[in-house]
Amino acid sequence: MKLETKCIQAGYEPKNGESRMIPIIQSTTFKYDTSEDMGKLFDLEASGYFYSRLQNPTCDMVAAKICALEGGTAAMLVSSGQAANFFAIFNIAANGDHVISSSTIYGGTFNLLNVTMRKMGLDVTFVDPDCSDEELEAAFKPNTKAVFGETIANPALIVFDIERFAKAAHAHGVPLIVDNTFATPANCRPIEWGCDIVTHSTTKYLDGHDVTVGGAIIDGGKFDWMAHADKFPGLTTPDDSYHGITYAEKFGLGGAFITKCTAQLMRDFGSTPSPQSAFYLNLGIESLCVRMERHCSNAQAVAEFLEQHEKVDWVNFPGLPGNKYYERAKKYMPNGTCGVISFGVKGGRKAAEAFMKELKIAMIATHVADAHTCVLHPASSTHRQMTDEELVAAGVAPDLIRLSVGIENVDDIIDDLRQALAAI
Numbered sequence: 001m002k003l004e005t006k007c008i009q010a011g012y013e014p015k016n017g018e019s020r021m022i023p024i025i026q027s028t029t030f031k032y033d034t035s036e037d038m039g040k041l042f043d044l045e046a047s048g049y050f051y052s053r054l055q056n057p058t059c060d061m062v063a064a065k066i067c068a069l070e071g072g073t074a075a076m077l078v079s080s081g082q083a084a085n086f087f088a089i090f091n092i093a094a095n096g097d098h099v100i101s102s103s104t105i106y107g108g109t110f111n112l113l114n115v116t117m118r119k120m121g122l123d124v125t126f127v128d129p130d131c132s133d134e135e136l137e138a139a140f141k142p143n144t145k146a147v148f149g150e151t152i153a154n155p156a157l158i159v160f161d162i163e164r165f166a167k168a169a170h171a172h173g174v175p176l177i178v179d180n181t182f183a184t185p186a187n188c189r190p191i192e193w194g195c196d197i198v199t200h201s202t203t204k205y206l207d208g209h210d211v212t213v214g215g216a217i218i219d220g221g222k223f224d225w226m227a228h229a230d231k232f233p234g235l236t237t238p239d240d241s242y243h244g245i246t247y248a249e250k251f252g253l254g255g256a257f258i259t260k261c262t263a264q265l266m267r268d269f270g271s272t273p274s275p276q277s278a279f280y281l282n283l284g285i286e287s288l289c290v291r292m293e294r295h296c297s298n299a300q301a302v303a304e305f306l307e308q309h310e311k312v313d314w315v316n317f318p319g320l321p322g323n324k325y326y327e328r329a330k331k332y333m334p335n336g337t338c339g340v341i342s343f344g345v346k347g348g349r350k351a352a353e354a355f356m357k358e359l360k361i362a363m364i365a366t367h368v369a370d371a372h373t374c375v376l377h378p379a380s381s382t383h384r385q386m387t388d389e390e391l392v393a394a395g396v397a398p399d400l401i402r403l404s405v406g407i408e409n410v411d412d413i414i415d416d417l418r419q420a421l422a423a424i
């Protein structure tokens with residue numbers, strides 16, 4: 001099946017007389033004929049469901065669809081993108097370990113790594129995603145367990161060189177984890193470029209309609225945990241909390257990572273998505289490829305409009321030929337990147353605020369990456385306590401406007417921007 005077909009068909013095959021849409025199995029628990037039957041599930045000897053904190057059939061159907069889209073071997077849904085990145089990292093790196101992360105990543109993930117996971121005893125080194133080979137090499141330590149980056153960084157829109165970082169990670173016997181939220185599998189499949197584990201905030205384009213917060217983790221199934229057994233004892237030695245199972249032996253390359261993540265982390269942290277939310281997510285994914293085409297073509301037209309407008313100072317969009325990441329984006333995302341653009345209007349912070357006040361179609365919202373066009377001016381909202389100097393140091397220009405181009409008619413979006421620019 002091609003991608004567009006998988007969006008509709010993958011993950012669920014109704015049998016004779018069954019519902020065409022995935023059923024919402026809104027049940028916390030599942031019934032068995034004998035205690036022995038249930039015991040086998042607890043021992044991971046048989047597959048099946050017993051409690052929805054760990055696994056639920058509706059959620060698994062949607063995870064299977066995302067797995068097929070990313071070209072993975074196993075996948076799971078979690079309750080948010082934050083939970084996805086936390087689980088993906090914590091599954092293989094904990095107290096006393098070290099990870100390397102791109103420095104330009106989503107602010108929430110930066111905090112997770114830099115504050116909360118440090119408190120848990122995890123050491124992290126942030127590297128510029130465009131650093132030299134020597135700098136990248138120098139970031140590795142004997143206790144490094146993973147490398148992390150975002151396909152297209154939110155909000156910096158830097159395109160991550162997946163192949164390069166995968167090679168460096170593998171040379172040190174550790175996997176590469178890539179957050180593919182902005183590109184989505186419609187535009188980029190990191191596993192094809194050597195990435196080992198993919199994560200998503202499904203809250204963004206996968207849902208695509210501002211309906212439900214969620215996350216997903218997908219295993220590419222190629223990383224050989226046993227070949228680096230000393231680095232990953234959680235996967236390669238018996239789990240006493242699961243009757244002495246060794247995940248990498250019992251579930252192999254394709255299944256060990258997600259089985260451990262479900263059996264241990266979901267069991268203990270319980271960041272479980274609801275079956276109802278999974279149903280909404282599935283509905284969004286059905287139109288993913290069609291929507292992404294429109295997001296990208298709309299954003300391209302909007303970026304080109306902004307670039308030639310006399311009141312616009314600068315435009316950052318990887319689809320513009322002058323952009324620093326244009327060539328890299330063409331390599332990894334030949335069909336388009338995403339619908340998010342950042343730009344500055346002449347007159348700085350004051351002008352940005354005045355401009356946004358005039359917008360009628362583009363709504364002011366902290367959200368990005370869904371059907372509705374929306375804008376955010378970080379300097380007057382999320383980062384408003386900072387001075388201009390502090391903003392520049394944090395990589396957020398005082399005049400930066402983040403525009404998430406939706407799937408409305410592009411002429412309406414451009415007319416809205418034009419009238420707001422005329423008013424300042």
Ligand SMILES: *Cc1c(COP(=O)(O)O)cnc(C)c1O
Pocket residue numbers: 080081082083106108109150154179181182200201202203204213214215
């Ligand atoms: C939004 C976002 C997250 C966090 O996801 P939530 O669903 O809000 O928890 C993680 N990574 C990226 C790239 C995001 O855009």
